[in-house]
Amino acid sequence: MTYLIKEIFYTLQGEGSHAGRPAVFCRFSRCNLWTGLEKDRSRAICQFCDTDFVGTDGEGGGRFASAESLARAVEQVWPSTAMEHRFVVCTGGEPLLQLDDGAVQALHAKGFEVAVETNGTRVPPQGIDWLCVSPKIGSDLVVTSGQELKLVYPQLGGEPSQFEHLNFQNFRLQPMDGPDIEANTRATVEYCMKNPRWMFSLQTHKYLGIQ
Ligand SMILES: C[S@@+](CC[C@H](N)C(=O)[O-])C[C@H]1O[C@@H](n2cnc3c(N)ncnc32)[C@H](O)[C@@H]1O
Ligand SMILES: Nc1nc2[nH]cc(C(=O)O)c2c(=O)[nH]1
Ligand code: SF4
Ligand SMILES: [Mg+2]
Numbered sequence: 116m117t118y119l120i121k122e123i124f125y126t127l128q129g130e131g132s133h134a135g136r137p138a139v140f141c142r143f144s145r146c147n148l149w150t151g152l153e154k155d156r157s158r159a160i161c162q163f164c165d166t167d168f169v170g171t172d173g174e175g176g177g178r179f180a181s182a183e184s185l186a187r188a189v190e191q192v193w194p195s196t197a198m199e200h201r202f203v204v205c206t207g208g209e210p211l212l213q214l215d216d217g218a219v220q221a222l223h224a225k226g227f228e229v230a231v232e233t234n235g236t237r238v239p240p241q242g243i244d245w246l247c248v249s250p251k252i253g254s255d256l257v258v259t260s261g262q263e264l265k266l267v268y269p270q271l272g273g274e275p276s277q278f279e280h281l282n283f284q285n286f287r288l289q290p291m292d293g294p295d296i297e298a299n300t301r302a303t304v305e306y307c308m309k310n311p312r313w314m315f316s317l318q319t320h321k322y323l324g325i326q
Contacts, residue, residue, distance in 0.1 A: 118185050118213050119144040122173025125192045128204060129320030131247055131265050132285050133230065136202055139189050140326070143207040143214065144171055148234055148254055151208070161234065161251045163267065165292050168208030186221035193227075201227040211237035219243060233258065249289075250278060265316055267291050268303050275306065275313055289316040 121142040128138045145151070149159035151169040156162055171177050175192060179185040189203050203222055205214050211233050219242045222229050230245035235258040239246060246261035252273035260282035266275055268288045275288060288307055290299040307313045320326065 116182065116213075116215060116217060118179045118182075118218065119171050120179060120185070120188075121168050121171060121176045121208060123175030123188055123192055124326050125194070126326045127320065127323070128202075128230075129323070129325070130289060130318050131287055131316050132263050133202075133245065134317070134319050137200070138202045138204045138230070139192050139227075141185070141189055141203055141205050141210075142166075142168060142173065142176075143205065143210040143212065144168055144176075145212055146207060146209040146234075147212060147236060148209070148251055160253045163270075163291050163293055166208070182215075182217040182221035185218055186225050186227075189222060189227065190225045198226070201225070202230065203227045204230045204232060206232040209234055209237070211239055214240060216240045216242070248283070263287060265289055268306065269299065275310065279312060286313050287316040288313045289318065292318065292321070 121144045123141050125139050128134055128136045146168060148161035149164055193201055210231055219229055219240050228244045231243050232247050234251050235248040235256045236254050238257060247263040247265050248258050248261050249265045249267060250256050252270045263285040264278055264281060264283040265287040266278060268290060288303050290296060290303040303315060307315045
């Protein structure tokens with residue numbers, strides 16, 4: 116299996132239940148809901164993406180010919196003095212187009228807890244420690260359980276309440292970044308305060324000025 120990786124970097128998890136936790140980010144190239152090209156955005160199923168996941172030309176990115184070589188690259192950016200609390204977030208793009216049992220096993224073998232950020236349209240491999248699903252209105256959600264459901268809000272044609280019956284431990288609402296970020300942030304605060312099943316998720320890395 117060859118893995119196409121946009122970038123690999125060490126930072127703090129910025130969002131969701133693990134916000135503030137040191138983590139290696141492994142950003143997989145490609146997505147099934149958008150090509151990643153601006154010319155296609157208005158026709159995409161997911162139109163609000165804040166991420167460049169095209170190609171393999173980012174920091175630490177490349178084509179990795181095996182799960183072992185990918186896990187080695189992830190391990191390389193973890194601080195060499197810290198043997199414990201190893202944590203990797205597989206994101207993208209859509210990581211579940213590529214992440215397989217072998218990659219999860221290789222990361223576990225290096226002592227990493229494995230988290231995944233996914234749009235929930237593909238069945239995940241075995242053994243993921245923290246599965247965060249972020250449903251996109253207009254796509255077919257096939258992942259209906261996990262540790263965290265993190266909905267970007269607001270999305271036209273989608274109400275948070277339609278996801279509340281799903282089997283997740285945490286329900287998070289994250290304001291949609293873009294031209295309406297201020298209004299979206301206020302609306303998200305208001306929604307959570309009226310519906311305490313939902314907790315607010317701030318994209319803290321964007322305010323901290325980290326990756
Ligand atoms: C770039 S996506 C990659 C992982 C996967 N494709 C997904 O959509 O979950 C990582 C996270 O960023 C969120 N996200 C993307 N664009 C956003 C935006 N404009 N504002 C807020 N969150 C956004 C996604 O919903 C997801 O939770
Ligand atoms: N610091 C930081 N935290 C993040 N949490 C989810 C991210 C993503 O792009 O998937 C992300 C990211 O790009 N940076
Ligand atoms: S599904 Fe995720 S990676 Fe794909 S376009 Fe949407 S936010 Fe971006
Ligand atoms: Mg991001």
